[in-house]
Amino acid sequence: MSRVGRNIHVSVDRLRQLAHRDARPRKIKADAGTCPKCDSHYSADEMSRNLRVCPACGHHFAVTARERLEQLGEPGGYVELWPELRAADPLQFTDLKPYAERIADAEKSTGMGEAIVCAELEVRHVPAVAAIMDFSFMGGSMGAVVGEKFARACDHAAQKGLPLIVLSSSGGARMQEGTLALMQMAKTVIALDALAEARVPVVVVLAHPTTGGVWASFASLGDVTYAEPGALIAFSGPRVIEETTREVLPSDFGRAERQLANGQVDAVVDRRELAQRIGRILHILSRPDVDPTAGTAPAGLQWAQGGAQKVKSMMDRIRPGSTDGEDAG
Ligand SMILES: [Zn+2]
Structure with missing residues (x-):
């Protein structure tokens, strides 16, 4: 779906109604902080209602994986999958502090076991599986557990x-796991490949930032790819490239809007319309195959004929046992 040469449409749907047109920064009694983009003050309540998007300028703040699940599905209406998986430390890696300690600190500060949360939920009444990354857990980095949970979700x-x-927000592969982390790129791509064979749709949402090994693997392989406004989507960030090449990059380098113009994403979607947008595309894709010889239309949603069985046998061939102990062990 190339968008090269076409005008950029950012959040084409309800954005006009959603956007607050007041250009001046709002100064109110703030209990949650200030927008870094427009200096507006806001209350925690208001930000929560607004899905952590600045009501004045539309700046998208970071959102935790569990907040995402609440925003996408019905409140409290998701079932988390494999929350028990934890990273091992096979390399006994230490930088400024031991890896095991970093993991323990991240778990304590975020309340999550890893940088991805998988769940079953309903988005606008369509049942789905979600794999949501969380940047607050070690920069959303992908180690063996993230790869394993993602493959299991597939x-x-x-x-x-x-x-x-899939909702990505990640700095890339987790350096503390070395080659084991890089291997997750191949593992997640293979898992998605099987989903494609099974004709099950994959919707990817690229949130700020999606970089490195995550962008270079599963995050760039959705059937439909949305991005949040202003999200950095690139293999290397502009600072790294500028320092390496000694050249000045355009100010919008790697940003969602630029990636839309380059044909890398299908639409830039405001977070406040994201659930509706995903729900709509899933409704369209889930239109049941109608068998003209049958008297009645099949009940419920139907993605593919025999797809689930096919993917199961394929995955069995590729990854015997499918839970190969590569995770926390
Ligand atoms: Zn703002």
């Missing part, structure tokens, strides 16, 4: 015939 979605919703 298996689970394929076996149940449910669409997969």
Whole structure:
């Protein structure tokens, strides 16, 4: 779906109604802080209602994975999958502090076991499997557990015939796990490949930032790819490139709007319309195959004929046992 040469449409749907047109920064009694883009003050309540988007200028703040699940599905209406998986430390890696200590600190400060949360939920009444990354857990970096949970989410979605919703927010592969982390790029791509074979749709949402090994693997392989406004989507960030090449990059380098113009994403979607947008595309893709010889239309949603069985046998061939102990062990 190339968009090269076409005008950029950012959040084409309800943005006009949603956007607050007041250009002046709002100065109110603030209990939650200040927008870094427009200096507006805001209250915690208001930001929560507004899905952590600045009501004045539309700046998208970071959101935790569990907040995302609440925003996408019905409140409290998701079932988390494999929350028990934890990273091992096979390299006994130490930089400024031991890796094991970093993991323990991240768990304590975020309340999450890893940088990805997988869950079953309903988005606008369409059942789906979601794999949501969280930048607050070690920069959303992908180690063996992130790769394993993602691959399991693909298996689970394929076996149940449910669409997969991926939300990426990551600095890339987790350096503390070395080659084991890099291997997750191949592992996640293979898992997605099987979903494609099973004809189960994958919707990817690129949130700020999606870089490195995550952008270079599963995050760039959605059937439909949305990005949040202003998100940095690139293999290397502009600072690294500028320092390496000694050249000045355009100010919008790697940003969602530029990636839309380059044909890398299908739409830039405001977070406040994201659930509706995903729900709509899933409704369109889930239109049941109608068998003209049958008297009645098949009940419920139907993604593919025999797809789940096919992907199961394929995954069994590729990854015997499918839970190969590569995770926390
Ligand atoms: Zn603002």
